[in-house]
Amino acid sequence: MRQAQGQPLSPERAVLIEAFHEVEATLEELSVVEEELRRQNEELADARGVIEAERQRYRHLFDFAPNGYLVTDASGLILEANHAVSIMLNIAPRNLQRKPLATYLNLGDKGVLYQRLNALESGEQRVDFDVQVTPRGGAAFDVSIAASPGPQDAFGAPTFLWVLQDITERKRIAAKLAAGAAETEQRAARQTTQLSAAYEHPRRFAETLQLVRASHLPIDDPALQLYSGAEAAPEEAQAGGVFSDAFPLDGRVALLAGEVVVDDGVGNGLAAAVYASHVRFLLRAFLNQGMDGGLALSQLSDSIETARSRGDWSANTAVSLSLVVAEKSSHRIQVFSAGTETFLLRPSGAADAIPCQGAILGVSPGARYEPVTDTLAHGDMAVLATSGFTQARRTGNPLEMEGLARLAQQAVSDGDGLDIIGSAIQRGLREYAGGQLHHDACILIARRV
Missing domain, CATH: 3.60.40.10 (PPM-type phosphatase domain)
Incomplete structure (x- = not known):
């Protein structure tokens, strides 16, 4: 039965009406929150796409850089290697992972590598040195290496970044220039000796006039x-x-x-x-x-x-x-x-x-x-x-x-x-x-x- 007009609501009915209004307000708030979450998810998806594109771009730069790039752990174990290193060592990049970098160095250079690793672990910000690298199935050649600390891995362990550059041609040119310079010095010395001998008599006469x-x-x-x-x-x-x-x-x-x-x-x-x-x-x-x-x-x-x-x-x-x-x-x-x-x-x-x-x-x-x-x-x-x-x-x-x-x-x-x-x-x-x-x-x- 309906309540007569003008009669006050019963307490139970008043509570129900108030609860209904609160539910209605809550639903509106949830709708706003849902819209905000949807917008944020869209922004996160866009940001993730940008980050992924950047990651791919830097990955491409890493993989196809003209110099050899490596990432190792503190012991010199290879974690990542680009295509230039793969070509340099004649080994596919996936087959280089978890291999010691020292494996590919001449015996006399392995100690140098570990000395540089110790220096990096001790806080050195950059190390540079030259070594000889022996590729699989090939002859040893000269390589210039520069290394510096990299970001920590997912477990908080240190990593190191390495740049390897083949300097065989540079050394060949330097040796050729040195040989040319030595030959030039020898030629100049011979000419100086000849000129000195030719000038000796007039020089002595000039000195006599000035005694x-x-x-x-x-x-x-x-x-x-x-x-x-x-x-x-x-x-x-x-x-x-x-x-x-x-x-x-x-x-x-x-x-x-x-x-x-x-x-x-x-x-x-x-x-x-x-x-x-x-x-x-x-x-x-x-x-x-x-x-x-x-x-x-x-x-x-x-x-x-x-x-x-x-x-x-x-x-x-x-x-x-x-x-x-x-x-x-x-x-x-x-x-x-x-x-x-x-x-x-x-x-x-x-x-x-x-x-x-x-x-x-x-x-x-x-x-x-x-x-x-x-x-x-x-x-x-x-x-x-x-x-x-x-x-x-x-x-x-x-x-x-x-x-x-x-x-x-x-x-x-x-x-x-x-x-x-x-x-x-x-x-x-x-x-x-x-x-x-x-x-x-x-x-x-x-x-x-």
């Missing part, structure tokens, strides 16, 4: 010490167009250092040595006639130009030099320069630069040379050097006169004897140039004591 050094000449001035040094470029004759000289005059002392210039470079060899000797002795003659330094250099410049015009000197040859004339009584000095620079070094370490005052000898008819005048106090040094010092290079940067002055300042701080100072300057030059001078170098130092 007269300032340190061998008496200057008749007990208040003046001299140091003369030279550095020979490794690939050039020991003597040539670079020179220094010192000689007494009437109440004066002359000091000079210079070089024969050929096509903007320093001349070397027999002809340059002859020109250098000509310059030294001609300048001596002019100064001994009572000429002052400026007039002597002007006369020398004109003489060189005349010798060139007569064909006695090469058309592209000139001379650069520094000349210092010191008065014995007053120790007053006059510094003349022809295309060169020099400097005075004080006992305090200060270096006073004397810039170039005149043109290179033999290039300007009627050229004049004016002196820079100074006085040598006790301990003062006049430093004359050729461009072999100032143009010595380190990574393309020349030492220049400022660098030479720094070498001299350092040498003075290291020792007091003039021989010690001069030797230290030359040692500094060799160190700066890395032992590779571009051409011969000459230095002359005069110190008042």
Whole structure:
């Protein structure tokens, strides 16, 4: 029977209605959850498809890579091998699984393999080594191996990744290149011996022309010490167009250092040595006639130009030099320069630069040379050097006169004897140039004591 209209529901009926509504709400929620699960399953299926495609792609790359790829366990047991390894060892990939890698190495290389495995187990991130591999039914050949730790397997055990590359052709080419290099060295040695023999006579003659050094000449001035040094470029004759000289005059002392210039470079060899000797002795003659330094250099410049015009000197040859004339009584000095620079070094370490005052000898008819005048106090040094010092290079940067002055300042701080100072300057030059001078170098130092 129906309940009369307007009468309240019985408790039992109210409970049933409420339960019905709750079931209805739960069904709606389950429907939403079901739809969400369906969507997630579709996304998972799509992701699984992408992952599988990626796995297949990387598997393809692994299998068909041009180099041999292996995966082993910690004992060197092969877990996976690609086709390149299969071809290399002449064994199908499936037949390589669970086989020790050491099986395919020459006996002498097995120990090397296990040493590298131990290194990888100890935390080494990469090992590289060469071995000889013996394929089934074939001859041994050289292989380069690189290995590094791989991901752990499903049981948490370590694995290692290996790359094998056949280096037979590389070694053949290297051996051929080495043989060619050895043959080239032997040929060069033979040619060097032949050239040295052919050059021996003019070299000795050039050295004889250059034997007269300032340190061998008496200057008749007990208040003046001299140091003369030279550095020979490794690939050039020991003597040539670079020179220094010192000689007494009437109440004066002359000091000079210079070089024969050929096509903007320093001349070397027999002809340059002859020109250098000509310059030294001609300048001596002019100064001994009572000429002052400026007039002597002007006369020398004109003489060189005349010798060139007569064909006695090469058309592209000139001379650069520094000349210092010191008065014995007053120790007053006059510094003349022809295309060169020099400097005075004080006992305090200060270096006073004397810039170039005149043109290179033999290039300007009627050229004049004016002196820079100074006085040598006790301990003062006049430093004359050729461009072999100032143009010595380190990574393309020349030492220049400022660098030479720094070498001299350092040498003075290291020792007091003039021989010690001069030797230290030359040692500094060799160190700066890395032992590779571009051409011969000459230095002359005069110190008042």
